[in-house]
Each structure stands twice: as structure tokens, then as C-alpha cells.
Amino acid sequence: SQQGEEDPQALSIQEGENATMNCSYKTSINNLQWYRQNSGRGLVHLILIRSNEREKHSGRLRVTLDTSKKSSSLLITASRAADTASYFCVLSGNTPLVFGKGTRLSVIA
Amino acid sequence: DAGVIQSPRHEVTEMGQEVTLRCKPISGHNSLFWYRQTMMRGLELLIYFNNNVPIDDSGMPEDRFSAKMPNASFSTLKIQPSEPRDSAVYFCASSLAQGGNTEAFFGQGTRLTVV
Numbered sequence: 001s002q003q004g005e006e007d008p009q010a011l012s013i014q015e016g017e018n019a020t021m022n023c024s025y026k027t028s029i030n031n032l033q034w035y036r037q038n039s040g041r042g043l044v045h046l047i048l049i050r051s052n053e054r055e056k057h058s059g060r061l062r063v064t065l066d067t068s069k070k071s072s073s074l075l076i077t078a079s080r081a082a083d084t085a086s087y088f089c090v091l092s093g094n095t096p097l098v099f100g101k102g103t104r105l106s107v108i109a
Numbered sequence: 110d111a112g113v114i115q116s117p118r119h120e121v122t123e124m125g126q127e128v129t130l131r132c133k134p135i136s137g138h139n140s141l142f143w144y145r146q147t148m149m150r151g152l153e154l155l156i157y158f159n160n161n162v163p164i165d166d167s168g169m170p171e172d173r174f175s176a177k178m179p180n181a182s183f184s185t186l187k188i189q190p191s192e193p194r195d196s197a198v199y200f201c202a203s204s205l206a207q208g209g210n211t212e213a214f215f216g217q218g219t220r221l222t223v224v
Contacts, residue, residue: 042215097213099152
């Protein structure tokens with residue numbers, strides 16, 4: 001089944017800095033989604049970007065998609081301690097969502 | 110809507126006992142997913158339903174696991190008999206469209222401990 005691979009596995013930054021996480025995949029996609037999971041909680045949907053889109057914004061989040069390179073990136077600007085969480089990219093289409101191991105982001109106050 | 114509701118939030122049971130986890134999806138959603146999360150294996154898809162029908166149960170680890178969706182507003186995941194290696198957080202999620210074409214909404218999970 002389709003599964004994205006996040007990189008890096010872990011990222012530690014200071015509050016106020018930007019955080020960039022990457023996702024690579026191998027198959028064709030209809031769209032790609034990013035989710036966040038705070039420790040011990042359920043996953044929360046952040047952004048869905050369709051295969052014909054190149055960039056999408058939501059508040060401090062910016063997602064890019066390059067289908068020729070089969071990659072996506074999630075940028076969090078002006079990070080806050082509350083952004084500390086695991087972030088997952090998920091390929092989506094007519095198959096159910098399959099999650100990878102995610103990127104563990106730590107924002108230090 | 111209150112979102113996806115799972116119960117119980119925590120469950121501690123003895124090995125060999127039957128465990129039933131419950132999920133109420135968001136009203137109007139057509140797809141429902143059960144996931145299991147552990148440190149070792151991450152977030153695994155166990156089974157998913159579309160319009161109350163099981164579509165893919167290839168992730169169900171063993172015959173000890175079974176899932177049902179008797180109607181659009183309720184689903185159960187049963188483990189019988191339970192074993193210590195079943196200890197994990199079990200998440201239920203629902204989405205509006207089939208498969209993964211739209212965003213999925215997750216419940217808060219059930220933390221299962223089998224001793």
C-alpha cells in the first residue's frame with residue numbers, strides 16, 4: 001500500500017525558529033495529507049494538498065508538493081512550544097490512510 | 110458534532126479476558142478505520158469499513174481480533190482472548206469519503222493494557 005517516509009526522524013529547534021519536515025514517496029498519488037499527533041493524543045489533520053497543487057498555506061503552516069520528485073515538505077514558521085509533536089505525511093487516494101513513523105519535533109522554549 | 114468518540118479511554122485487563130473497544134464515528138461519515146499504535150510498530154491500520162462493510166482487514170493481526178460495524182453510528186473492535194502483546198493505544202477514525210480521499214478525524218484513543 002501507499003506510504004510516505006518522513007525525514008528527519010527527529011528535529012529539535014528553539015522557539016521562534018522555523019521547522020521543515022520532508023516526505024518522500026514512491027507511487028503516484030491523488031493527494032497528500034499532513035497530520036500532527038501530540039503525545040498520547042489522537043491525530044489531527046493539518047493540510048490536504050492535491051496532486052495538481054504545488055503549494056498550500058494554513059496559518060503558520062506551508063506545504064509544498066513536487067510530484068516530479070515525489071516529495072513534499074511541511075514548513076512551520078515561528079515555532080512555538082505547543083508545536084512539539086509528531087508529524088506524519090500520508091498519501092491518500094482510494095486506499096485507506098497508511099502512516100509512516102513520522103518526524104518527532106521538539107520546540108524548546 | 111462531538112467528533113469521533115471512543116470508549117473506554119483506558120482499559121486494564123488480565124491475559125485471556127475478552128476486550129471490546131467501541132467507536133462512534135462522526136455523523137454522515139462513510140468510512141471508518143481502526144488503528145493500533147505502539148512504540149515498536151508505530152501506527153498500524155487494522156481494518157477499514159466503507160458504508161458499514163469491511164473493505165480491508167488484512168491488518169488484523171490474528172483471529173483473536175474481530176471488528177464489526179452493525180450500523181453507521183457504531184463500531185466495535187474485539188480481542189478474544191487478549192494477550193500482553195496486545196497492549197497498545199487503539200484509535201478509531203472516520204472520514205467523509207471512501208478510503209483516504211478526504212481528511213480523517215481521529216478519536217482520542219483507547220489505551221489498552223493486558224497484564
